[in-house]
Amino acid sequence: MILYGRDMSPFARRVAIWCDLQGREVERRQLLVAGPQWEEIKAVNPLGRVPALVLDDGEVLVETAAIIDHLEETAPEEARLLPAGGAERRRTLQDIAYATSTAEKIVALVYDKVRRPEEFHYPAWIERLEGQIRAGIQVLEGRVPEAGWLSRTDQPMGGDIAVAIAGEMVEVVFPDLDVGDTPMLDRLVADMRGLPAFAETRPKP
Known part of the structure; x- marks a missing residue:
């Protein structure tokens, strides 16, 4: 493939x-x-x-x-990296949904704040995107357990991948953006970095 x-x-x-x-x-x-x-x-x-x-x-x-x-x-x-069904599958898909929405806003901010010429910046829209990113990161922070994986299993699954990517992306692309305290999300990202598949694909700003 x-x-x-x-x-x-x-x-x-x-x-x-x-x-x-x-x-x-x-x-x-x-x-x-x-x-x-x-x-x-x-x-x-x-x-x-x-x-x-x-x-x-x-x-x-x-x-x-x-x-x-x-x-x-x-x-x-x-x-397979998604639960087969029931509450576990719904929870995982919601983890992925929040992570996807947050990542989409980070990408949008890249285009509006980084790629668009400064004279064409729309401050109110940039502020809105930053607020959505901040809200998304805090939602993800609240979904990460104090220890272990989001999957509540002994290995990372789909929700862990999506959430950790979103958490790390804002750190890489907009390190000066204040998204609040995220000790649980930071811990998850650190744990995911122990996997070669995650560590070796870390984007470079």
Whole structure:
């Protein structure tokens, strides 16, 4: 399989880590969406978005949730990173939902505050995004247990991946943004850094 998307994309990174923890071999093509490599990405996904996963038979899957749905469906039961059902599955999917929403706002702030020329900045919108990121990080902080994984198992699962990526991303991209105290989230990120799949995909600012 071939995965399009840089580690700076929290969504491409999530798919990469998911594949690694499931023991899948994936070729990475870390292309920059905002640069001239966009044309190469559009050849795979006409919308020019990442992640995009090219399966071994040439089929292309786009959008994180759809890709992960395929990975979960085709993985052996012992390698799946989502609970099968019930309250545990709902809790995990909500962990992922809050992490996804927070990561989306971080990406939006990158475009509005970093990539957009300063004369075109919209201060009220930037303030709104920063507030949403702060709120999202605090929600994630409240969902992380004092010890162990979000999955309440002896190994990290899908919720741990998504939440830790969001927590680390704001630290990497906007280190001066005050998101409040996050001792539980910091602890989770530190624990995830013990996994090569997480540590080796840490984005570089």
